[in-house]
Amino acid sequence: MPGPGPHMMYTLGSGLGLMSVSNGRFSPHHCLTYSINAFFGPDIGSFSEWLTSTLGLGSALGYAIEPWIHDPFYYILILGIPMSMLYSTASKFLLKKGLLDSASGVALTRKQCLFLVAAGSLSHFFLDHLFEENGKSTMYTWVLSTGWWEGRAPINPDAVVVIAILCTCLIADFIYINRVKPLKLLKLRVINSVKLILVIATLYCLWCATQIYLVRPRRPAVGEEADLGVLVFLGIYFFLPHWLCIMSMNSRDPQELLPL
Numbered sequence: 433m434p435g436p437g438p439h440m441m442y443t444l445g446s447g448l449g450l451m452s453v454s455n456g457r458f459s460p461h462h463c464l465t466y467s468i469n470a471f472f473g474p475d476i477g478s479f480s481e482w483l484t485s486t487l488g489l490g491s492a493l494g495y496a497i498e499p500w501i502h503d504p505f506y507y508i509l510i511l512g513i514p515m516s517m518l519y520s521t522a523s524k525f526l527l528k529k530g531l532l533d534s535a536s537g538v539a540l541t542r543k544q545c546l547f548l549v550a551a552g553s554l555s556h557f558f559l560d561h562l563f564e565e566n567g568k569s570t571m572y573t574w575v576l577s578t579g580w581w582e583g584r585a586p587i588n589p590d591a592v593v594v595i596a597i598l599c600t601c602l603i604a605d606f607i608y609i610n611r612v613k614p615l616k617l618l619k620l621r622v623i624n625s626v627k628l629i630l631v632i633a634t635l636y637c638l639w640c641a642t643q644i645y646l647v648r649p650r651r652p653a654v655g656e657e658a659d660l661g662v663l664v665f666l667g668i669y670f671f672l673p674h675w676l677c678i679m680s681m682n683s684r685d686p687q688e689l690l691p692l
Contacts, residue, residue: 434559436471443470443555449678451599456535457681461523464532465545466677469515469552476511477501504557504669508550536682543597547680551673558669575661578653579642585656595654629679637663 447463472479481498500506523539525531540548563573609624639655640660653659 434511434563438559438563439471439556440467442559443467443552446555446674447677450674454681457684458677459534459536459682460532461526461534461540462544462548462677462680464541465519465523465548466552466555468519469549471552473515473549473552474502474504474556477503477507477573481577504553505605507553512546512549513542515549518590519545519549538682540680544680544682547676550636551680552677554669554673558673561665561669563667571665575665576658578661579658580652580656585652587655591639591643591652591654595636598632598636598639602628633663633667658669 444463444467447458447466450458451460451463477498477500480501481495484493484495488647500510520540520542522533523534523545527534527539557571561569605628606625610621610626637660640663643651643653644660
């Protein structure tokens with residue numbers, strides 16, 4: 433599975449991109465918290481298992497803890513709040529000592545840190561699910577299982593019609609939402625565009641799921657493509673963590689940048 437380097441470089445690179453496009457609202461404090469959680473966050477469980485087995489002390493406890501902590505969702509539920517408090521305190525210390533810059537001049541709040549802890553955990557498993565267990569992780573296996581591997585996949589006319597309608601609606605409605613308007617409506621256009629993508633993605637997934645799990649015998653939803661698995665995987669492990677990072681950004685209004 434990926435080691436510290438890929439986890440940290442992936443999230444630091446993403447963080448730097450967000451820092452650039454947000455003009456510093458996603459600060460170095462955000463980047464560091466996000467990156468550390470993507471590297472060492474869920475791996476606390478694996479590290480505990482290794483440490484207890486190496487020392488020969490409490491190995492049973494280490495083995496018991498590992499599956500609960502090295503999990504994209506249990507890590508957030510179990511350690512999310514404690515870790516957010518820790519990172520918020522660390523952010524205040526680094527800012528007070530002048531060790532790490534913050535464009536806003538304000539340290540991260542616990543709420544912001546909680547978003548970043550969750551984002552880091554999900555980003556950690558974005559790489560783990562793709563590159564661990566010789567490509568046979570449970571999640572990756574499921575993603576591939578939503579495709580068609582039994583010879584050449586037939587192209588069903590109804591599938592062509594449904595997918596064509598959904599993709600046409602996606603493009604046409606996106607153009608309609610983003611037609612020429614005053615710049616002040618940019619935020620509203622972005623929100624409506626996101627809603628559009630979510631609606632189309634939901635309908636797309638419903639179509640795929642019905643063809644895979646409800647229709648008997650099973651039919652290829654979109655030819656041989658594993659679209660259901662790909663959309664679910666990207667939604668949870670790629671788009672959601674980046675949305676959480678965006679939610680953690682500092683406000684544009686300096687008066688709203690008060691510690692929690």
